[in-house]
Every structure is written in structure tokens, then in C-alpha cells.
């Protein structure tokens with residue numbers, strides 16, 4: 309489907325400092341992993357973009 313906005317996603321082992329509860333198309337959400345966790349790119353922070361089909365990625369962090 310296509311939507312023009314994104315709801316706040318489910319965070320796994322991560323948190324965000326954004327206060328927004330919904331995001332417009334092309335809005336960016338920055339997240340950071342909890343201590344001891346990292347994203348699939350090996351970074352402790354990341355950002356995702358709200359696109360036509362929802363978030364570009366999910367804010368998920370894995371145990372190091």
C-alpha cells in the first residue's frame with residue numbers, strides 16, 4: 309500500500325529522541341541503540357526515512 313505519513317515504528321533495543329508520534333513523507337527519524345547493542349550496519353545510531361511505502365528500514369538493534 310501507499311501512505312503519505314508514517315506512525316512511530318516499533319523499536320527493538322533502541323530509542324529515539326524525536327518527540328513526534330507521526331511523520332510526514334520524507335521525514336527522518338534518528339535512533340540510537342541501547343548499550344551493548346548495534347544496528348545491522350554495526351553502528352550504534354541510525355536514521356530511517358518515511359517513504360511512500362512506510363519506513364525505509366526498522367529501528368532494530370542487535371546484541372553485539
Ligand SMILES: *[C@@H]1O[C@H](CO)[C@@H](O)[C@H](O)[C@H]1NC(C)=O
Nearest residue numbers: 312332333334335358359360
Ligand atoms: C520526498 O522525496 C522524494 C525523493 O527525493 C521527492 O521526489 C518528493 O518530492 C519528496 N516529497 C516531499 C513531500 O517532500
